[in-house]
Amino acid sequence: MSRSPGIGTQGSDVSQLEMPAPNRLKEIISQGTPYWFLSPWVIIYGIFGIFPLFFMVFLSFQDWNPSEGLGAMQYIGSTNYVKAFTDPLLYKSMWNTLTIALLSGVPQHLFAIPMAYILVQLGERARQWFTSAYFLPYITSTVAVSMIFFQMYQGNGIFNNVIVMFHDWSVTAPLFTWFDPDYPIQWVRANSVIQYSIALVVFWKYLGFNIVIYSAGMATISNDLYEAAKIDGANTYQRFTQIALPLLKPFIFFGVTMTIIGNMNLFDESYVLTNALKTATKDGMTISNYLFRIAWEDQQMGMAAAISWILFGVIAIFTAIYFYLFGREGLQEN
Amino acid sequence: MNLKKTLSAAVAAAGLVVAATSAQAAITVDVYGDYGNYFEDFKKDITRKAGSYKHNANDWGGHHNKLTLNLATGSGAADMVLVDTGMIGGYINGGGLMDLSDKFAPFEKDMVDFAVKQGQNEKGQQIGVPVDLGPGVAFFRRDYMEDIGYDVDEVMETWESWLAYGRELRDDYGVYLVSNADGIARSIIYGTVKEGNGIYTGPNNEILIENDRFKFAFNMAKQLREEGLDANTGMWNDDWYGGFREGTFAMEIQGAWMLGHLQGWIAPDTEGSWGASNLPNGIYGTWGGTFAAIPTQSKDVESAWNVIEYMISPKAQLAAFDEWAMFPANKTVHDDEMFNEGIDFLRGQDARVLFAEIANNVNPVQPGAYDNIAETLVVNTALQEVLADGRDVNEALKDAAQQLQKRMR
Numbered sequence: 001m002s003r004s005p006g007i008g009t010q011g012s013d014v015s016q017l018e019m020p021a022p023n024r025l026k027e028i029i030s031q032g033t034p035y036w037f038l039s040p041w042v043i044i045y046g047i048f049g050i051f052p053l054f055f056m057v058f059l060s061f062q063d064w065n066p067s068e069g070l071g072a073m074q075y076i077g078s079t080n081y082v083k084a085f086t087d088p089l090l091y092k093s094m095w096n097t098l099t100i101a102l103l104s105g106v107p108q109h110l111f112a113i114p115m116a117y118i119l120v121q122l123g124e125r126a127r128q129w130f131t132s133a134y135f136l137p138y139i140t141s142t143v144a145v146s147m148i149f150f151q152m153y154q155g156n157g158i159f160n161n162v163i164v165m166f167h168d169w170s171v172t173a174p175l176f177t178w179f180d181p182d183y184p185i186q187w188v189r190a191n192s193v194i195q196y197s198i199a200l201v202v203f204w205k206y207l208g209f210n211i212v213i214y215s216a217g218m219a220t221i222s223n224d225l226y227e228a229a230k231i232d233g234a235n236t237y238q239r240f241t242q243i244a245l246p247l248l249k250p251f252i253f254f255g256v257t258m259t260i261i262g263n264m265n266l267f268d269e270s271y272v273l274t275n276a277l278k279t280a281t282k283d284g285m286t287i288s289n290y291l292f293r294i295a296w297e298d299q300q301m302g303m304a305a306a307i308s309w310i311l312f313g314v315i316a317i318f319t320a321i322y323f324y325l326f327g328r329e330g331l332q333e334n
Numbered sequence: 335m336n337l338k339k340t341l342s343a344a345v346a347a348a349g350l351v352v353a354a355t356s357a358q359a360a361i362t363v364d365v366y367g368d369y370g371n372y373f374e375d376f377k378k379d380i381t382r383k384a385g386s387y388k389h390n391a392n393d394w395g396g397h398h399n400k401l402t403l404n405l406a407t408g409s410g411a412a413d414m415v416l417v418d419t420g421m422i423g424g425y426i427n428g429g430g431l432m433d434l435s436d437k438f439a440p441f442e443k444d445m446v447d448f449a450v451k452q453g454q455n456e457k458g459q460q461i462g463v464p465v466d467l468g469p470g471v472a473f474f475r476r477d478y479m480e481d482i483g484y485d486v487d488e489v490m491e492t493w494e495s496w497l498a499y500g501r502e503l504r505d506d507y508g509v510y511l512v513s514n515a516d517g518i519a520r521s522i523i524y525g526t527v528k529e530g531n532g533i534y535t536g537p538n539n540e541i542l543i544e545n546d547r548f549k550f551a552f553n554m555a556k557q558l559r560e561e562g563l564d565a566n567t568g569m570w571n572d573d574w575y576g577g578f579r580e581g582t583f584a585m586e587i588q589g590a591w592m593l594g595h596l597q598g599w600i601a602p603d604t605e606g607s608w609g610a611s612n613l614p615n616g617i618y619g620t621w622g623g624t625f626a627a628i629p630t631q632s633k634d635v636e637s638a639w640n641v642i643e644y645m646i647s648p649k650a651q652l653a654a655f656d657e658w659a660m661f662p663a664n665k666t667v668h669d670d671e672m673f674n675e676g677i678d679f680l681r682g683q684d685a686r687v688l689f690a691e692i693a694n695n696v697n698p699v700q701p702g703a704y705d706n707i708a709e710t711l712v713v714n715t716a717l718q719e720v721l722a723d724g725r726d727v728n729e730a731l732k733d734a735a736q737q738l739q740k741r742m743r
Contacts, residue, residue, distance in 0.1 A: 065703075066406030067428040083740055088733075089715070154572040189568050191722050276395065279568050282718055296399055298707040299424050300741065301406075 060305035067299060080306035090307065093290035094314065096195065096283055100270070101263035103199035108210050109255060113248065115207075116214030117240050131215055134208035142205065146272035149201045153187035153273070160184040186280075188273045194284035201269045206262070210255050217251030218244060253326060260322060264315045267292070287311050361637045363389045364412035366397035368658040369624070375657070376650065384640030387413075394418065404629065405430035411629035414638040419452065419623040420709070422462050423532075423701030426455040431627040433459040437639050441646060444666045451698035453625050462625030464663035465645045466654065468589025469692035470521060470619035473596065475584045476609040476681060478509060486611045493554065496614040500563040503584050510565040510583040513574060515558040516717050521587050522551035523713070524699075525619025532700040534708035539742065543712055543735050544728075552720055552727040559721050575600050587613060589621030590689040594659030597679035605678055610685040618695045623663070661689055668694070707741050708734075 029036070060080055062073040084090055115134075119127045137145065152158045163185070167176040179185075187197045221244060229239050267288040271277060274284040277293055285293075291311065295304035361384070365373055370391025373380065380387065390412065392400060398421050404411035405428060417425055425431055438460045442450055445464055453462030472490065479486060482502055489499045500511030512518060526547050527533055534543055542548070558564045565583045567573040577583050578601040586592065590610075597605065613619060626642045628635055644650055651662035652670055662668065668690035676682035702708070716730040 065424070065428060066402050067425050067430055069405060069408055069428070069430055072428070086740060087737065089737075151572060155567070156572060156576055186566070189566065191718075275568060275571065278714060279718075280722075281714060282722065293710060296402065297710060298741070299402060300707070303741075 056305045056308060059302055060309055062302045062305075064301045065299050066301050073302075076302070080303045081310075083303050084306045084310060089285075089290060090287075090310070092282070093285045093287045097264060097266060097286040097288075100195050100199050100202070100266060100286065101260070103195060104202035104206075105256075105259045105263050107203055108207055108259060109252070111203075112207055112210035112214050112255070113245070113252070114240070116211050116218055117244055119211070119215050120218040121236075127215055127219075131208070131212050134211045136208065137205045138209045140205075142268040143272060145205055146201055146269050149197075150188060150273055150275075153197055155184040155186070157187075159187060188275070188284075189279045191280050191283040194274065194280040198266075198270050198273050198284060201273065202263070202266065205269075206259070210259075213251055213255045214248065217248045221247050256326075257319065257322065260318055261315060264311070264318065287314075360385050361387045361414065361632075361634050361641070362412040363387055363414040363416075363638075363641060364397060364401065365389055365391050365416045366394050366418075368660065369416055372654060372658065372660075376653070379650070380641060380644050383644040385637050387637075387641065401425075404631070408631060411631045413628065413632040413634050414641050415627055415629060416465070417462055417625045417627055419468070419620070419625070419701075421706070422452065422625055423703060423705040425627070426453070426461040426701060427703055430629055430631075431461045432630050432632070432635065433461065434463060434628065434639070434642075435460045438463055441643075441664075444664050445646070446663050446665050446693050446696075448620070448696045448698040449623060449663050452623075452701055462627050463642050463646060464623065465626050465642075465651075466591075466624045466660035467663050467693050468591055468620050468622035469661060469689045469696065470525060470587060470613055470621050471590050471592070471685075471689060471692065472611045472613050473586045473588065473592060474609050474611055475581060475607055477607050478503060478507065478581070478584045479609075482506070486609060490611055490614045493615050497557075497561075497563070500558075500584075501561070504562060509581065510577075511563040512558065512585050512587065513565050513567050513577055513583045514569065515555040515564040515566070515721055516713065517569075517587055518558060518564075519551040519555035519717055520713060521613055521617065521619050522554060523548060524621075525613060525617035526550075527697060527699045529697050530700065532702035532705065534705060534712065534738070535702040537700065539702070539704070541735050541738055541742075543708065543738065544731050548712070548731055549727060552717060552731065555717065556720055556727060579604065581607070587621075589623075590661050590685075590692075591622065591659045593677070593679065593685070597677075602679075606681045608680050609683055610680055610688055612688070612692065618692055618697070620693075620696050624660070655686075661693065665690075665694065704738065704742055708738055711737050711741075 059073075061075060061077060063076045063079070064073045119130050122130070154160075163176065163179050164181050166172040167179050167181060185193060187193055225243050225247075226239055229243055234242065265288055266286045270284050270286045270289055271292070274281050274289075277285060277289055277297075281289075287307075288311070291304055291307045294300050294307060363373060370389070373387075373389035373391070397416070398418065401411065401415055401417070402424075405425070408430075411430075415431075417431075435458075441463075442460075446467060449464035449467055450460070453460055453464055455461050474486065474489075479489065479499075482499070484499055489496055496511075503509045503511055524533060530537060531542060534541070536542055559566070565573075565577055567577050567583075578586070578596060581604070593610070596602075596608070626645055628638045628642070632638050645654075646664050648662075648664055648667045648670075651664045651667050652672060654660040655662050655667075656672065673686040673690060674684050675686070677685050711734040712731075716725075716734040719725040720727055720730050
């Protein structure tokens, strides 16, 4: 790419005004530097994020068995949406998702806030150690965690064995008369308890995440406020409810929003605990599991696309209601 | 310049590696389960017959999801793929797998009839070549039967005699008759299909799930649950394995391949306590089985076919049976002397003869394009509602039929 010796050396007005070609290229490259650096992410996000999103809109109006190849798609109008809306399993799985979301989500925050408060009181060093410990489940593979819980939930697993222990111990025996050791609780096979079993795993796994959010939030509250309150005679509980809680609102808002979105998308825990959707699916199947079943087991991709848009709508509505009710306060807008 | 040189050298080296690898692994095969070990252990033999290959072993679900994705996008499928019986219905009419009729013709007479028909699409083209079968067998505890003083043929003669034995087990020994009531419903649903019909649909896609076969199956399962004759352990979990080891149930109806799992790792210590028998009431059914197929994307059909030809050859069929209890789909080996050998786990019983007899008596069942959806609606949903929530059988089946109708195109 050698430069022509004549260019830029002739001293004419034109040559001064017109930038030589290689310089222009250099300029474009240098001006575009941030975009070049961004481009891998943009391209990948475009291909794997944006494109599927729009492709799914298209797909939701098609009838398509994927094993027949891309050419097998047939436009069928809104049939997929009609099929989805008339399938009782859609409502049932949506209801299951909501129940599991509440059973696991509410306790997460009710536990995380006071625990974060206690951790902050323990001082910096202890807080870091404990937060790391509580955060460990969050960074552990969900499938691995669920499989371990699946084992613990078996008839001869640790949960039933602990109950048997209490049942047989004379002190606690009167409290456990309802339990018949011959019929251990079917934690992951009975529809009546599966939602609690799934919720416990979700609670255990995400508690740490919320503790981290809240303890970070508590750390931003100035000590002066606590001291001032102390001087005014406020006890620990009052300092928690009157100072920590109100100032934590933006963090609570963020944490709860993440929980709503995360819990509405719940998949792995319920998939593993229902033995790949084979047992207790009536109450244990979430909307994402239902979506997976329609797409991959039933191979009806069009209907699955329609359901995912319905799921998107539901999450959007829940989030909008939540923002409408608490958004102003949560974001501390005046 | 130096950087340029280094880069060029690296690119060239990478190119060489790719070329060498691709020369080494001329074709690819996608497999699941024990077939991962199969393609590892028999590598020398297969390579001699079909040239070099690279196999990609996955779990059952991952394998079929990958295949679906590969067929959907028209790229990435291996030259030869395995497909499970339960999934074959969704693929054979899709057009993504090749018609192997001509290549398979010389071998057809050697293979078990029902499995050959199961691998054919609506036009009668051979899409899947059967490589192993899962003849349905009742594994039973001999010791319990002896203690009570029953003979296995007497127990299995009718559903009534079978239930009577179960009640005695329950009352006198506190032992369940079977592990899971839904397994029994499945055996009736799969084992009593009229010839020419599919499991859930007829030849013209008419829905069959409200007929007597389903009602009987559901009622039988319900009765077992209500009378406390099934342990309700679920399957492939600790409770189920523990049930085999501790003898909490006296019988398990599964494919013949279950023997390999039982004697291998689930309950090797119970050797000699078990026997194998026909299913109750003279029904014949299958549990699982594997087909080999070649995607139309395959770049080397000949080599891929050579792999399949190796797999269905008598030598390989017997070797796989011996090693992983993959029951031969090639019936010419069913009279091999290996079949007459006693099996220690089954107290010396020459059970392989029985497996072969069952395999050759199974009625051909036409795979349907909606089998997967129907299975979900009937076995995973309706049957669960009946067993867990005591829902009325007719109502549950009617609902399932309506749902299936809606989901069919």
